[in-house]
Amino acid sequence: MGNGLCRDRVVIVTGAGRGIGRAHALAFADAGARVVVNDVGVALDGSRTGEGPAADVVAEIADRGGTALASTHDVADFDAAQALVDDTVERFGGLDVLVNNAGVVRDRMLVNLGADEWDAVMRVHLRGHFATLRHAGAYWRAESKAGRTPDARVINTSSGAGLLGSVGQANYSAAKAGIAGLTVVAAAELARYGVTVNAIAPSARTRMTEDVFADMMARPDDGFDAMAPENVSPLAVWLGSAESADVTGRVFEVEGGKVSVAQSWRHGPEVDKGARWDPAELGPVVTDLLAKAPAPEPVYGVGG
Structure with missing residues (x-):
């Protein structure tokens, strides 16, 4: 199976039924990991479809000679996220890597954005990252205090939209920015327990990006599909391996x-008057401060 970079490591991948999450799950399995394929089975807007994408990916992994378990826990449900971690530990004897990838979109211009559309995206992306990270972190803390210091990894999923808007x-941008902030705080807090926390901001062809980046989605004729979700997974696998122990935050x-x-x-540049400004x-x-500072990167979608 693959290169063995993550041999026998236990990995949870959320939102792993399709797109980038599916590519992650297959890549980790190819690298020798035992994978929990988590996907609640919903449409792009978060409504339930009754489909079983997690089981389909587990079958793919089995066909390739790997070991995987399907999970349909809702990661944004605090108790369900706890059950996801508990079930993983019970089935595979531990947990080494958490890949937070699950997400939905409800795109709309700000002045037309409804509160329910705001809450739905925040729930899955930001709360979904928090809930799984919180319970996995508590498990690793307990392991560390018991004298079994983990060599654990968290790979969160932000976005260029979260970094630049x-x-x-x-x-979506606010949720993904929140994930970037959560990543650096978790890296600082969990380092003492043998846990690194990093994030990736991928650009690839998925259900969530096909409308936003429609002009970039054409498949090339040169044999390299730059927008294929599989291009993102090698870095996720490396970050989930023992080799990445010195990389965090x-x-x-x-x-x-x-x-x-x-x-x-x-x-950045600063001026200190030493007293309250008028x-x-x-x-x-x-x-003067703005003249000394680098210009910000443009927001995606703003014409130049």
Whole structure:
């Protein structure tokens, strides 16, 4: 099976029934991992479909000689996320890697965005990342305190929309930005327990991106499909392996054959008066600060 980079590691992949999550599950299995394929089975907008994509991916893994378990737990349900972790530990004897990938979209311009559309996206993306991470983190903390220090990994899924913003996706962008923030906090808090936490911001052809990036979705004639979801998974597998122990609190952008490290918010140029500012003083101060700072990256969807 594959290169054995994650041989015998136990991996949960959420939202693994289709797209990038499915590619992750297959890639981890090919690398020797035992995989829990989690997918609640819903349409793109989060409504239930009654389909069984998780079981289909498990069958694919079995056909390739791998070991996998299907899960239909709703990761945004706090108790169900606990059950997902518990079931994994009971079935495979532990947990080494959590890949948070599940998501939905409800795209709409901000002035037309409904509260229910905001809440639905926040629930699956941000709460879904939090709930699984919280319970997996508690498991690893208990293992560490019992003298069995984990060599554990979390790979979260942010987005270029979360890092830079995307017109028509205020809810999705905010949720993905929240995931980037959650990643760096979790990396700081869980390091003492033998856990690294990183995030990837993938760009690939999935149900969630086919409308946003329609002009990039044409399959090429040169044999390399730069938008194939399978291009994202090698980095996820490496981040889930023992080799990545020194990498944590980072966000990586992945598209086709490109991998880059995203630059986070940083302290920039400053002016210290040493006393409270008068509002009338701040115009030229702000102008000077902005002149010294690099220009921000453009928001996706803004014409140049």
